[in-house]
Amino acid sequence: MYQEGRLIVKWDLENKKAMKGKASSKIRELIRQLEAEGQL
Amino acid sequence: MKIRAVRANNRRKAFEVTAGKKRLAFPFTRLEVSPSADDAITKVFVDQELGSEGFTYVLQSGREGTVHIEEILEYNQDPDYLRDLLLYRLTLEAQKRITATSLAKREIIRRLGTSPAQLYRLLDQTNYRKSVDQMLRLLQVLDCDVEFVVRAKSA
Numbered sequence: 001m002y003q004e005g006r007l008i009v010k011w012d013l014e015n016k017k018a019m020k021g022k023a024s025s026k027i028r029e030l031i032r033q034l035e036a037e038g039q040l
Numbered sequence: 041m042k043i044r045a046v047r048a049n050n051r052r053k054a055f056e057v058t059a060g061k062k063r064l065a066f067p068f069t070r071l072e073v074s075p076s077a078d079d080a081i082t083k084v085f086v087d088q089e090l091g092s093e094g095f096t097y098v099l100q101s102g103r104e105g106t107v108h109i110e111e112i113l114e115y116n117q118d119p120d121y122l123r124d125l126l127l128y129r130l131t132l133e134a135q136k137r138i139t140a141t142s143l144a145k146r147e148i149i150r151r152l153g154t155s156p157a158q159l160y161r162l163l164d165q166t167n168y169r170k171s172v173d174q175m176l177r178l179l180q181v182l183d184c185d186v187e188f189v190v191r192a193k194s195a
Contacts, residue, residue, distance in 0.1 A: 020166055
């Protein structure tokens with residue numbers, strides 16, 4: 001996940017953990033929504 | 041790792057990527073949006089929105105796709121990339137084991153001959169500055185046998 005050309009987090013979908021960077025609660029919620037919509 | 045340059049080589053049916061000091065290939069067959077004789081690549085550029093860690097290509101039809109540097113490194117079996125992946129997997133295993141073990145953290149720290157800060161550094165899956173050797177020591181303390189399998193790469 002990038003913001004303005006900067007890596008915010010590399011997310012491990014299988015283990016639900018950040019592989020690089022940090023996932024704020026807002027980002028976690030966004031990931032959860034994308035997963036629920038089947039987009040990830 | 042940032043991509044410095046990318047070009048489409050239609051003869052080889054692959055992108056040629058320069059990242060750091062490495063020159064890497066990424067075949068069109070690995071693309072989600074594939075070019076064809078009727079729908080050729082018209083444009084390819086290093087994607088600034090990905091902090092130059094990927095590239096985007098556009099086909100004649102207007103369809104486009106993006107490739108991240110990690111897909112390229114994985115395809116090329118890049119040693120640094122594979123080392124980081126191994127560290128990540130070992131760290132997740134250590135995290136699981138440490139929650140399951142009856143050993144107190146203080147005891148683990150004592151057996152490792154390290155500091156609490158160092159233990160937490162080892163258990164941080166986003167930290168790639170630790171060594172595989174340190175992770176093996178930690179897993180050993182956590183009563184694990186770690187086996188490596190060395191085999192020839194499949195074609």
